[in-house]
Amino acid sequence: MEKDFSPLQKKLGIKFNNPELLENAFVHRSYLNEHPSFHLPQNERLEFLGDAVLELVVTEELYAKYPNPEGELTNWRAALVNSKMLSAVAGKIQFEDLLYLSRGEQKDTGKARQFILANTMEALIGAIYLDQGWDSAKKFIHEYIISELPNVLAKKLYMDPKSNFQEQAQEKTGITPSYKVMSESGPDHDKIFVVGIYLGKDLIATGEGSSKQEAQESAAQKGLEVQGWI
Amino acid sequence: MEKDFSPLQKKLGIKFNNPELLENAFVHRSYLNEHPSFHLPQNERLEFLGDAVLELVVTEELYAKYPNPEGELTNWRAALVNSKMLSAVAGKIQFEDLLYLSRGEQKDTGKARQFILANTMEALIGAIYLDQGWDSAKKFIHEYIISELPNVLAKKLYMDPKSNFQEQAQEKTGITPSYKVMSESGPDHDKIFVVGIYLGKDLIATGEGSSKQEAQESAAQKGLEVQGWI
Numbered sequence: 399m400e401k402d403f404s405p406l407q408k409k410l411g412i413k414f415n416n417p418e419l420l421e422n423a424f425v426h427r428s429y430l431n432e433h434p435s436f437h438l439p440q441n442e443r444l445e446f447l448g449d450a451v452l453e454l455v456v457t458e459e460l461y462a463k464y465p466n467p468e469g470e471l472t473n474w475r476a477a478l479v480n481s482k483m484l485s486a487v488a489g490k491i492q493f494e495d496l497l498y499l500s501r502g503e504q505k506d507t508g509k510a511r512q513f514i515l516a517n518t519m520e521a522l523i524g525a526i527y528l529d530q531g532w533d534s535a536k537k538f539i540h541e542y543i544i545s546e547l548p549n550v551l552a553k554k555l556y557m558d559p560k561s562n563f564q565e566q567a568q569e570k571t572g573i574t575p576s577y578k579v580m581s582e583s584g585p586d587h588d589k590i591f592v593v594g595i596y597l598g599k600d601l602i603a604t605g606e607g608s609s610k611q612e613a614q615e616s617a618a619q620k621g622l623e624v625q626g627w628i
Numbered sequence: 629m630e631k632d633f634s635p636l637q638k639k640l641g642i643k644f645n646n647p648e649l650l651e652n653a654f655v656h657r658s659y660l661n662e663h664p665s666f667h668l669p670q671n672e673r674l675e676f677l678g679d680a681v682l683e684l685v686v687t688e689e690l691y692a693k694y695p696n697p698e699g700e701l702t703n704w705r706a707a708l709v710n711s712k713m714l715s716a717v718a719g720k721i722q723f724e725d726l727l728y729l730s731r732g733e734q735k736d737t738g739k740a741r742q743f744i745l746a747n748t749m750e751a752l753i754g755a756i757y758l759d760q761g762w763d764s765a766k767k768f769i770h771e772y773i774i775s776e777l778p779n780v781l782a783k784k785l786y787m788d789p790k791s792n793f794q795e796q797a798q799e800k801t802g803i804t805p806s807y808k809v810m811s812e813s814g815p816d817h818d819k820i821f822v823v824g825i826y827l828g829k830d831l832i833a834t835g836e837g838s839s840k841q842e843a844q845e846s847a848a849q850k851g852l853e854v855q856g857w858i
Binding site (some may be wrong): 442443445446447449450451453454457458461467468469471472532 | 672679680684688691697762
């Protein structure tokens with residue numbers, strides 16, 4: 399199966415000197431199990447490189463533009479480069495069809511796909527850096543990733559949902575939220591918890607998870623949505 | 629207390645355009661507690677920047693020079709940039725006297741000092757990068773850190789001591805090492821374990837630690853030294 403990388407190059411405004419580098423960024427290791435004689439290796443070495451390029455570009459931008467303490471900048475950076483954000487950016491670029499995946503991985507569209515998309519984003523950054531240099535990689539990262547920073551800051555995406563809900567609840571209502579387990583079901587190895595998040599006696603939202611912590615986080619996330627705090 | 633940074637600049641072969649940036653790299657936050665009106669902030673923002681510069685320089689070098697899988701390169705990189713290595717490099721540069729530390733931190737010369745030295749190394753890299761640019765930071769990192777790579781590879785410093793001992797034992801003696809707890813003393817919250825590492829029935833070395841795992845690691849480390857495998 400031949401894939402056409404010209405539309406992607408056009409979209410990114412980058413003409414690769416070595417188009418195989420670009421193609422290489424999209425080769426997941428699962429594909430090589432089924433196609434051992436494929437002409438390109440898996441993309442993990444490019445991902446290793448791209449991850450470090452991404453980190454420095456984002457770090458430099460945060461350092462230069464914000465006087466905040468290092469701890470805050472670290473949290474903001476994490477929110478910009480985590481797999482959730484990178485897979486969302488991959489979704490905007492719409493390069494999913496270009497992935498070289500095994501048949502099994504093609505079917506999986508959950509968390510596993512999210513990680514593959516995020517890793518491919520890093521490999522793509524590595525390929526741009528190698529083929530086009532620092533300035534071009536920096537431009538790409540600014541256009542697609544650092545552009546998300548205002549959104550990260552406005553929605554406090556750098557905070558976990560429980561801390562975010564608590565901070566906003568205290569600020570806006572003066573009440574500290576509390577959590578209650580509403581039900582617990584399933585066998586020991588496959589429990590499902592349902593937890594409610596409360597402000598005083600008011601149930602704001604419920605969340606489900608395979609641990610209490612996970613259910614609390616889900617409840618806090620839904621609570622943020624219900625309250626219009628996100 | 630005024631400190632003289634000229635000898636350090638001479639040693640590094642770098643004349644800073646803004647010498648306060650260099651000085652800033654040496655200001656530990658503990659010092660500002662005792663000297664709140666000091667003219668420079670703590671070094672943690674520089675450390676945040678320098679850490680990312682260090683990571684990219686090392687990553688790029690490993691990517692370009694070694695065809696190994698990404699997992700191996702990740703381990704090698706970790707061995708080059710961990711606090712043990714960075715504090716050892718700080719020891720070679722001999723900049724310890726330039727640290728701005730609280731009186732309490734001045735007395736502590738154990739693990740806490742090791743972390744402070746390592747973080748100061750990163751802050752120093754951040755200062756060089758800001759003041760002198762990428763090429764100068766890269767040159768510094770090559771001269772003082774990447775130069776340690778042959779040693780890391782020869783002594784397998786990228787492996788934890790237990791894995792390293794096991795691999796070499798199997799290669800050189802055909803025997804898989806085993807561990808035995810030789811004594812356990814002290815109250816629950818402050819236990820001391822002594823563990824022996826054996827090849828067959830031969831006791832090779834013993835190690836101490838506050839957990840079995842820690843004592844095993846210490847025994848393996850001493851075992852590597854006793855056997856001349858490091």
